[in-house]
Amino acid sequence: MASRIAIIQGHPDPAPERFCRALAEAYAAGAAKAGHEARRIDVAALEFPLIRNQAQFERGAPPPAIADAQETLRWADHWVIIYPLWLGDAPALFKAFIEQTFRPGFALRYRDGRLPEGLLKGKSARVIVTMGMPAPVYRFFFFAHGLRNLKRNVLNYAGVRPVRATLIGSVKGMGRETAEKWLETVGTLGSEGR
Numbered sequence: 524m525a526s527r528i529a530i531i532q533g534h535p536d537p538a539p540e541r542f543c544r545a546l547a548e549a550y551a552a553g554a555a556k557a558g559h560e561a562r563r564i565d566v567a568a569l570e571f572p573l574i575r576n577q578a579q580f581e582r583g584a585p586p587p588a589i590a591d592a593q594e595t596l597r598w599a600d601h602w603v604i605i606y607p608l609w610l611g612d613a614p615a616l617f618k619a620f621i622e623q624t625f626r627p628g629f630a631l632r633y634r635d636g637r638l639p640e641g642l643l644k645g646k647s648a649r650v651i652v653t654m655g656m657p658a659p660v661y662r663f664f665f666f667a668h669g670l671r672n673l674k675r676n677v678l679n680y681a682g683v684r685p686v687r688a689t690l691i692g693s694v695k696g697m698g699r700e701t702a703e704k705w706l707e708t709v710g711t712l713g714s715e716g717r
């Protein structure tokens with residue numbers, strides 16, 4: 524069965540030569556070939572301010588670009604999130620997007636005396652992270668810290684599971700052949716809708 528997929532591009536740089544952008548294209552092409560319906564969210568192209576206090580987070584109305592992104596995320600049953608590792612974590616612009624988007628009412632519903640209820644149950648996600656260091660160094664020496672936070676504290680908490688990850692390391696100076704293999708792998712993920 525064809526899925527509804529949201530492809531979330533978290534790279535702050537709109538330049539098409541960024542590897543993250545080639546990966547998103549490869550995923551989208553694979554998904555289209557297999558008949559999945561895919562919509563894009565390009566965080567670099569969205570206009571939104573930073574969340575600066577708890578009142579804005581809990582009671583503020585999301586700016587229009589964020590409301591549109593929330594609608595796309597609600598529509599999809601699978602999300603593919605792509606970002607480069609910057610200083611051990613997702614880029615600040617992507618984190619600002621997450622703070623804006625994952626507000627109570629969209630991601631969670633607070634309940635008296637109980638843990639919040641996740642409002643995004645039934646969705647799954649894949650997170651694709653590119654990085655300069657070898658991927659096993661990030662996974663085993665740094666314990667994939669920022670990725671685990673995104674997975675558990677943001678996505679799982681909102682009810683999104685399973686969340687799978689694809690770590691693409693040693694990106695700097697990566698040969699053409701290796702890059703093409705990764706694009707093929709990610710294209711296959713797209714055609715399989717996972």
Ligand SMILES: Cc1cc2nc3c(=O)[nH]c(=O)nc-3n(C[C@H](O)[C@H](O)[C@H](O)COP(=O)(O)O)c2cc1C
Binds near residue numbers: 540541
């Ligand atoms: C501001 C900045 C910080 C970075 N920090 C890290 C880092 O902490 N660890 C790492 O392995 N790579 C780091 N890198 C390298 C990027 O992860 C790498 O260039 C990127 O994944 C390549 O993908 P792209 O072509 O889509 O930008 C950093 C790059 C920039 C620009």
